Amino acid sequence: MHLFLLGVxxxxxxxxxREHLDFTARGLDAALxxxxxxxxxxxxxxxxxxxxxxxxxxxDEVASARADLLGFLGxxxxxxxxAVFPHLYEEVDGAAARHLFRVAGGLDxxxxxxxxxxxxxxxxxxxxxxGRTVGPVLNKVFPWSFTVGKRVRTETALSEGAVSVGFAxxxxxxxxxxxxxxxxxxxxxxxxxxxxxxxxxxxxxxxRMLITSRxxxxxxxxxxxxxxxxxxxxxxxxxxxxxxIVITATGALLPILTRSQVEGAMRGRRNRPLFLIDIALxxxxxxxxxxxxxxxxxxxxxxxxxxEANLTRRASEVTKAEGIVADEVKKFEAWxxxxxxxPTVVALRQRFEAIRRQExxxxxxxxxxxxxxxxxxxxxITRLLVEKLLITPTEQLKSxxxxxxxxxxxxxxxxxxxxxxxxxVRDEPDRSSAARRADDAGKAVTP
Amino acid sequence: xxxxxxxLYLAAGIxxxxxxxxxxxxxxxxxxxxxxxxxxxxxxxxxxxxxAAGHVPIxxxxxxxxxxxxxxxxxxxxxxxxxxxxxxxxxxxPLLVALQLxxxxxxxxxxxxxxxxxxxxxxxVASLLFAYxxxxxxxxxxxxxxLLFKEIKAKHLGFFYKRLxxxxxxxxxxxxxxxxxxxxLTVGVVVGAVWAAEAKSGPIYDPRVQAMSxxxxxxxGAVVCWAIYTxxxxxxxxxxxxKRAAYLSALGFAIVxxxxxxxxYFLTRSHNFGG
Numbered sequence: 001m002h003l004f005l006l007g008v009x010x011x012x013x014x015x016x017x018r019e020h021l022d023f024t025a026r027g028l029d030a031a032l033x034x035x036x037x038x039x040x041x042x043x044x045x046x047x048x049x050x051x052x053x054x055x056x057x058x059x060d061e062v063a064s065a066r067a068d069l070l071g072f073l074g075x076x077x078x079x080x081x082x083a084v085f086p087h088l089y090e091e092v093d094g095a096a097a098r099h100l101f102r103v104a105g106g107l108d109x110x111x112x113x114x115x116x117x118x119x120x121x122x123x124x125x126x127x128x129x130x131g132r133t134v135g136p137v138l139n140k141v142f143p144w145s146f147t148v149g150k151r152v153r154t155e156t157a158l159s160e161g162a163v164s165v166g167f168a169x170x171x172x173x174x175x176x177x178x179x180x181x182x183x184x185x186x187x188x189x190x191x192x193x194x195x196x197x198x199x200x201x202x203x204x205x206x207x208r209m210l211i212t213s214r215x216x217x218x219x220x221x222x223x224x225x226x227x228x229x230x231x232x233x234x235x236x237x238x239x240x241x242x243x244x245i246v247i248t249a250t251g252a253l254l255p256i257l258t259r260s261q262v263e264g265a266m267r268g269r270r271n272r273p274l275f276l277i278d279i280a281l282x283x284x285x286x287x288x289x290x291x292x293x294x295x296x297x298x299x300x301x302x303x304x305x306x307x308e309a310n311l312t313r314r315a316s317e318v319t320k321a322e323g324i325v326a327d328e329v330k331k332f333e334a335w336x337x338x339x340x341x342x343p344t345v346v347a348l349r350q351r352f353e354a355i356r357r358q359e360x361x362x363x364x365x366x367x368x369x370x371x372x373x374x375x376x377x378x379x380x381i382t383r384l385l386v387e388k389l390l391i392t393p394t395e396q397l398k399s400x401x402x403x404x405x406x407x408x409x410x411x412x413x414x415x416x417x418x419x420x421x422x423x424x425v426r427d428e429p430d431r432s433s434a435a436r437r438a439d440d441a442g443k444a445v446t447p
Numbered sequence: 448x449x450x451x452x453x454x455l456y457l458a459a460g461i462x463x464x465x466x467x468x469x470x471x472x473x474x475x476x477x478x479x480x481x482x483x484x485x486x487x488x489x490x491x492x493x494x495x496x497x498x499a500a501g502h503v504p505i506x507x508x509x510x511x512x513x514x515x516x517x518x519x520x521x522x523x524x525x526x527x528x529x530x531x532x533x534x535x536x537x538x539x540x541p542l543l544v545a546l547q548l549x550x551x552x553x554x555x556x557x558x559x560x561x562x563x564x565x566x567x568x569x570x571x572v573a574s575l576l577f578a579y580x581x582x583x584x585x586x587x588x589x590x591x592x593x594l595l596f597k598e599i600k601a602k603h604l605g606f607f608y609k610r611l612x613x614x615x616x617x618x619x620x621x622x623x624x625x626x627x628x629x630x631x632l633t634v635g636v637v638v639g640a641v642w643a644a645e646a647k648s649g650p651i652y653d654p655r656v657q658a659m660s661x662x663x664x665x666x667x668g669a670v671v672c673w674a675i676y677t678x679x680x681x682x683x684x685x686x687x688x689x690k691r692a693a694y695l696s697a698l699g700f701a702i703v704x705x706x707x708x709x710x711x712y713f714l715t716r717s718h719n720f721g722g
Contacts, residue, residue: 174613175608175613176599176614177614177615178613178615179615269685270686271687271688271691272686272688273689292579293690296599300603305602336452
């Protein structure tokens with residue numbers, strides 16, 4: 001059994017091709033159902049986000065699975081696969097697991113370390129579980145990838161620090177005020193930047209958000225989209241007293257908040273800290289405001305500098321995260337190769353059980369006189385004997401780390417026990433009586 | 448016997464320092480575990496001494512210091528468990544180590560003089576030690592508040608920014624510990640005054656009891672502390688939270704420490720029952 005991956009991502013494929021391969025529009029269920037009936041693949045998970053579309057399947061033969069998946073892509077999306085083909089990447093077994101682990105860990109993301117992707121991988125797996133298209137291989141590798149994602153998050157600083165201006169402002173606000181639920185945010189200016197930052201703060205649970213703009217209609221329009229209250233421009237200074245966090249993003253050419261204005265507002269605040277986020281260009285807040293005690297003034301350049309520093313730090317954590325991935329891939333490969341042992345183990349068990357049955361049948365006339373409980377006991381003893389004999393070889397085989405060694409061991413077992421013989425038990429009585437005779441003759445026959 | 452808790456506190460201090468610089472959660476948990484076992488060992492030591500002497504070892508300054516260390520360790524552990532915030536340990540544990548060192552270097556078991564055999568005396572010392580432990584926490588919280596405040600103000604988000612809780616929660620923790628300490632300080636001072644008045648008119652004559660007045664440096668120090676913390680509480684109501692409250696609690700604890708150790712050993716004429 002192989003793990004096989006076929007997909008496109010932001011790294012290999014421009015967006016105009018990627019958008020033709022999106023699976024989310026029609027729902028993952030439809031795609032999974034269509035994949036499930038393909039002849040060469042036994043399990044399937046579809047991971048489709050705005051940055052990637054990937055098919056993970058378990059198959060016996062890679063070549064036919066590839067052909068099958070390409071056919072599926074063409075049929076499902078109704079497109080000529082030759083246009084897509086140059087952009088597709090494919091990975092098998094350990095390399096496929098590595099890719100999945102890197103994706104789950106945020107290493108393959110557009111913004112390295114972004115946390116959403118792990119949730120998306122979990123959703124993709126959940127959809128497949130619901131659609132019953134997962135089996136032993138994908139049930140192993142996907143939960144494994146969640147562990148890798150979690151390890152990367154907790155053991156490295158890959159996801160640490162805000163990497164957008166909005167997040168940086170929010171993180172600062174949380175460091176100053178802790179919980180933002182009880183805080184009041186004032187947005188001055190109804191532009192796009194102010195809206196974005198306000199949205200980030202809203203996502204942190206800010207309950208009271210006020211918006212003011214020179215044109216009240218603009219403030220009202222924006223207030224409606226982000227669930228805030230519009231405030232007339234003339235009330236600006238009064239409102240300033242109530243706000244804990246102020247975002248300024250107007251197109252004004254001269255500062256709209258001067259030092260004396262903010263100083264006045266601070267008196268009313270009884271020295272509670274005020275966080276001013278000035279993301280306008282040219283600046284809306286007089287830089288001298290930053291000298292006031294208990295006022296934290298950050299402008300767009302300050303926030304940008306935080307973002308840059310965080311990005312640099314993330315980049316330096318990549319090696320560590322790759323180490324974790326490599327570590328886990330190794331373990332996964334060992335698990336996958338141990339799975340190769342399963343057919344041999346099963347055959348061996350069947351073989352031993354057949355011998356046991358055969359011997360019991362042969363002894364049937366001699367056992368006939370025994371009471372029923374003694375017969376049960378004989379059956380139990382022989383069964384336990386077979387179990388005990390098989391336990392060590394089974395464990396040894398499953399725990400062989402080296403795939404080459406495993407294969408040669410499995411071959412040896414197959415040959416020694418004639419596991420691939422058509423009906424190996426047929427001549428058993430003769431063989432065993434011959435062996436018994438040899439045994440009686442003096443035990444020297446066995447090498 | 449007091450060296451075992453000392454060594455454990457020292458080990459915990461090293462672990463907290465490593466945790467603070469590397470932010471490894473495992474090391475942090477190990478630090479907490481070692482600190483908890485240190486305070487457990489300390490509980491055992493104090494219990495043994497209580498049984499041997501027949502009273503809690505708080506009669507002399509050295510014993511009181513060790514009991515204070517024990518209380519502070521417990522108070523800190525409580526705070527760590529309720530706030531799930533381990534970053535302050537690196538500031539508290541060195542204080543435990545330094546003060547416990549005094550006890551370990553003075554292994555004498557100070558005898559309790561008969562005049563101290565009063566329930567008032569026990570309440571007096573116990574409340575003051577509680578108060579001091581709270582003030583120690585308030586001071587450390589205040590210092591970290593100022594450090595974090597300065598980092599955010601200067602836009603150099605670095606060491607403390609990553610490790611400390613928010614300014615708001617530090618301020619809240621500071622307010623609570625100061626309030627708690629102030630209640631115990633008030634109880635301790637009032638009970639002390641009542642007891643001293645009682646002892647002065649009692650049957651036993653003791654020059655130390657006669658020296659108990661505001662003119663004694665130790666008593667004056669306690670009253671100054673009380674004034675500072677009362678001021679801190681009052682001004683907080685007027686909006687002097689944050690940085691000013693932090694500075695006040697640092698100043699208050701500096702006086703507490705000065706009053707406790709050098710004045711307690713060398714200057715007081717009324718509180719030297721250590722013999």
